[in-house]
Amino acid sequence: MILEVEKINLVYRIPLQRRTNFRDVFTSLVQDPMDTLFPNADYLHVAKDLSFTISEGERIGLLGVNGVGKTSLCRCIAGLFLPKSGKIKRYGPVRGVFNTALGIQPELTGRENAELLAHFIYPGTKDIDKIIDEAIEFSELGQFAEAPVKLYSNGMQTRLCLSVISARPTGLLILDEVFDGADMFFREKVSHRVLRLMKSSGGVLFVSHGMEQIKRVCTRVLVLHRGQIIFDGEPQEGIHFFENFDRGVKGTEGLFQFDGHQRI
């Protein structure tokens, strides 16, 4: 077992009207004092008593319509958020990758950014220098590795970032739409490397809208809807279920619905 998610509830508040400065507060206080003092808020219930496990060697594709909370759930598993209730047991290191077009310091060179990134992604690793050298070589940035990242296109930043994050395996690897932004040629090259990384990592939680990738990479699929897992099974069957479900949902109800509307 690599991960055990036990009856977690993850809720976040969506302010219906964000007031973040004095002027807005003052204006709304004059217009509607009750609503300003006791504002309405909606809650998105990303996970409702959600439970599942990931075993050694499993590569799970997480599917769900936009805004259903896949990224929030992944961030919760990666330890960025705390669930409102329930337990997340991690039996080993967890690495989440949520953004691949990230120039941390635009003034610094690609190599310097790679170093910074490597220290964030592989904290405590002894061969950081080796990771950086390998990543620079793999990214094929050539002399651009010594140029400031502010001169990079989004695709170049993605190349650099993907090269660093795909350098070493881990216990549980969470990949959230990682291939977006890379150009076609690099995507093919990096997907081989990421596939190798996935196979050598203990387990994988993979979020993607690319059904082909899910089919090729995953051994199991989960479909998330309204905070619950409505499908758990074989990738082929899961994709078929999701595609039909997605059409059904779009046809009968709005995609984006909050769960609770209450005065707080």
Added chain:
Amino acid sequence: MQTSKIFLTQVRVLTIANLKSRYRKTVAGFLWVVLNPLLMYGVQSQIFKKFLKLGVPNYYLFLASGLLPWIFIVQTLEMGTPTILHNGHLLKSYPTSPLVYLTSQIADNFINFIAAFLIVLVPVAYMEKVTIPGLLLLPIPLFFLILGVLGMVWFLATLQVFFRDTNFILRFALSILYFMTPIFYPVSYIPENLRWIAGINPIYILIAPFRICIYSFEIHQFTSALVPAVVVGILSPIFAYLYWQRKKNDIYFNL
């Protein structure tokens, strides 16, 4: 142990990156940072001593021992308050502690402070009398000063996520607070019935034992000034931590 080592490595790498990034394109580079406290000190020492003729013995030393930590605190608070908000994309992407970014900001300013401290204080201390026991004990108030500032900047940086006016209010409040804090004048200049204002000013509480070490070291005076500084230095990060824990999820959703 391993966690602290990782934390310190990340802070070191980020601080070096910030310093490189900031000074790479400038001609004077690092000089700009020490220039501000040096100019402030130069102008204020002349005006308060020669124009206003403040009757404070060893005034150059007196001013340096209060003004330099004040500038360090103010710069750290002003630069650190937007830190969590500015690094939101990183915090949402990698499981790093926000304390890495905040501590790195403090380290960045602390390097500037040490540079200004050495440039100003060494010649002034050479000209005017500084006691050796005071200098030897200096790391103690300095430690609690840094701890106190860490708590303050952590709390303000969290608040800034929800309330974007925080940094503007802070700048305004600090400019007023400068005149209300006994930095360029001694606390004895404040009428006795109003001295409680300095007594509840956390910035002054943190600076007071530091100043005593450099300017007028006397052990009883030092210990009685150190006790409140220790209290502020410990309570400030605890309070910030509790507030952070309470707001942790909301912070990520508001970044």
